[in-house]
Amino acid sequence: MSKPINVYSTPDLRQTLDEALPDVFKRLNYEQSFKLIDTKLIIGYSIAVVAAISFLLDKKLKFEEALLYQKVLVGSYAILSAVFWYFNNYIEKGVKYTGYSKEKAIVVATKMTKYDYNYQVTLRNEAGSVIKTTLPANTVFDEQGYLQTDLLFKWFEEKLDSFYKKAK
Template sequence: MSKPINVYSTPDLRQTLDEALPATFERLGFTQSFKLIDTKLFLGYSIALIAGISFMLDKKWTFEDALTYQKILVGAYVVLSVVFWYFSKYVEKGVKYSGSSGDRTVVVATKMEKHSVNYEVTLRDDRGKVIEAQLAANTVFNEAGYLQSDRLFKWFEEFLGSLVKKAQ
């Protein structure tokens, strides 16, 4: 059983529910995809590599010798930083889970407003069908603050079923 959380803390509720998504979808027969995370890591490490190369050039060469290379590196740094920002803001935008089951792929984005018990879930499949719903967090947590995984599983099972019906 998981550890209890403060059910009156919105960040704790959101984090616990977000962390339960991979296990819940695994029970539903999905395999998690890490493409978004891998892309974000690649961009971040590329930015850090460029900064490191720039630092090394500053230490090893004179200012005049390194100036042309520094201009190129600064340009690459800016471009990658803008791509990273765009990716985080518009491509990833709240995605907490991405997975596939056979020929079917789903992407789950979640959010929870401050001082609210409603966990807003957006489910999108590879066919472009989107369905949104709200889960009242107090229905999947008991009074002691423990997550009731079976209740969460049943809710997502029904939610996923409504996406399948919408796709037909």
């Protein structure tokens, strides 16, 4: 059983529901994929390496000797930063879970607006079909603030069943 949360706090609700997604989809026979996270890490580490090389060149070489290298590194830094920004805002936007089973893949993006207890869920499959649905958070939390994982599992199970029937 999870720890109780303040059910009147939107960030707590969102975080608890987002953290429950891997367990729910594991019960639905999905295996989590970390491709988006790995890509984001590679881009972020590349930015850090470029910055470190720039720092080391600045320390080891004179200004005139390092100028050409610094121009290339600053350009690389700008390009990598732009790619990172694009990745965060357009590719990974709101994605909280990516998983696959034998013949299916699923991407789950979630959102919760301030002062609203509705958990907005967007499901996308490998064919590109999208379904947007809303889970009222008060249906999966009890009065003490405990997440009822069985109710959350059943809700996702129903949504996925209707999603894949609709996609056929």
